[in-house]
Amino acid sequence: MPNGGGTLSGIEGETHDMKAASILDYRELARRKLPPFLYEYIDGGSYAEVTLRRNVDDLADVQLRQRVMCDVSGIDLTTTLFGAEQRLPIALGPVGLSGMYARRGEVQAARAANAAGIPFTLSTVGVCPLAEVAAATGTPFWFQLYVVKDRNFVRHMIAEAKAAGCTVMLLTVDLPVPGSRYRDVHSGLSGASGFAGSIRRGLQAALHPRWAWDVGLMGKPHTLGNVAPMLAGDTGLEDFLAWMGGNFDQTVTWESLTWLRSEWGGPIVVKGILDPADARLAVEHGADGIVVSNHGGRQLDGVPSTAQALPAIAEAVGDKLSVLVDGGVRSGLDVVRMLALGAKGVLLGRAWAYALAANGQAGVSHAIQLIEAEMRVALALTGVTNIKDIDHNILVRDRKFG
Ligand code: FNR
Numbered sequence: 001m002p003n004g005g006g007t008l009s010g011i012e013g014e015t016h017d018m019k020a021a022s023i024l025d026y027r028e029l030a031r032r033k034l035p036p037f038l039y040e041y042i043d044g045g046s047y048a049e050v051t052l053r054r055n056v057d058d059l060a061d062v063q064l065r066q067r068v069m070c071d072v073s074g075i076d077l078t079t080t081l082f083g084a085e086q087r088l089p090i091a092l093g094p095v096g097l098s099g100m101y102a103r104r105g106e107v108q109a110a111r112a113a114n115a116a117g118i119p120f121t122l123s124t125v126g127v128c129p130l131a132e133v134a135a136a137t138g139t140p141f142w143f144q145l146y147v148v149k150d151r152n153f154v155r156h157m158i159a160e161a162k163a164a165g166c167t168v169m170l171l172t173v174d175l176p177v178p179g180s181r182y183r184d185v186h187s188g189l190s191g192a193s194g195f196a197g198s199i200r201r202g203l204q205a206a207l208h209p210r211w212a213w214d215v216g217l218m219g220k221p222h223t224l225g226n227v228a229p230m231l232a233g234d235t236g237l238e239d240f241l242a243w244m245g246g247n248f249d250q251t252v253t254w255e256s257l258t259w260l261r262s263e264w265g266g267p268i269v270v271k272g273i274l275d276p277a278d279a280r281l282a283v284e285h286g287a288d289g290i291v292v293s294n295h296g297g298r299q300l301d302g303v304p305s306t307a308q309a310l311p312a313i314a315e316a317v318g319d320k321l322s323v324l325v326d327g328g329v330r331s332g333l334d335v336v337r338m339l340a341l342g343a344k345g346v347l348l349g350r351a352w353a354y355a356l357a358a359n360g361q362a363g364v365s366h367a368i369q370l371i372e373a374e375m376r377v378a379l380a381l382t383g384v385t386n387i388k389d390i391d392h393n394i395l396v397r398d399r400k401f402g
Helices: 023-033 036-043 050-061 105-116 130-137 151-163 182-187 194-206 209-217 240-247 254-264 276-284 306-317 332-340 350-382
Strands: 007-009 017-019 079-081 084-086 090-092 142-145 168-172 268-273 289-292 322-325 345-348
Touching (some): 023 036, 023 350, 036 182, 050 306, 090 350, 105 130, 105 350, 130 151, 151 254, 168 254, 194 209, 254 276, 268 276, 276 289, 276 306, 289 306, 332 345, 332 350
Parallel strands (some): 090 345, 289 322
Antiparallel strands (some): 007 017, 079 084
């Protein structure tokens, strides 16, 4: 494909192809390409998906002030996060199982991030292990850690992350127990384990031959690469959420952060903060950053959107650490909104996962290009030329977002 976009083939009976023009187009392309058990896993949230919808809707409600007659001929989007300069104030956040959406998906996404000059974050529960991503990209990336019950294994993963040259560790703390995701039960990812589950997923794969060839056949092994040694032969893809529920350490406290800091030695970013009190505790316990996150509406349904939670958290911690955010970001406009609400950087989640599923590395590169182009327009039309100058002054004040 010429410049990396996916195509939306017309609805049945039509012959034209339409190029993806937005992240939402990539969502639709992903829906068509993936077997439902994988598409619903990416797209869905927990319980009634109230928080998932709030993340998207609240961001859309953040109104920007249009300013004119400013010289906007030179726009600077570069920023520095954890000592490293990057071309855009975004990163690819951790998305588990990405190697099931496209062949060796984590490697493809990491290459796209490198080419765009932004960080890629490898999930603990990625398909490709740390060493594979490091060997394939040769560029530093970030690692996301889930603390499992076996602390020796946590030490082992930290050692692997160091050996892979990872520069930043994201410690995800909002999943001591997995929230229930109804769509995963309905689609056959969870709840239908064993033979019945395999048959259901196999039938879905057979009806999606492009995926079946690219990933099902050519994308093996389908193991959770980083934790495969702990599973000893059992891949964990069978009722994946149940596996997480059984193996994640529910005893983690702020003291565990002190232990991890001594083991890791580099910058630690606590992912899953939604309350100013926890943000202050992160500062007290020496975190270098936080990600304001509700796990993309996949954990405690009913909590506020991240757009709503962010301003009070940013105010509570000031510049004592770097405040990142994710949740509901589907465009460059959304990135700019998050920066205006107080974030220093923004993680993409589903946005890049949809593009990866639709068109691999080229899809992720194109999705990042789309987001960059939208950011440039948003800055120009709010009259700001440097991303570092984005703050609440570009927003129309309203009661919801303080
Ligand atoms: C996630 N997320 C996630 N977070 C994490 O720390 N480790 C992980 O392995 C995963 N896995 C994962 C899989 C899928 C399919 C999704 C959609 C999300 C959460 C992710 O990092 C991020 O917090 C949300 O995706 C942000 O919300 P949006 O942008 O996807 O709406």
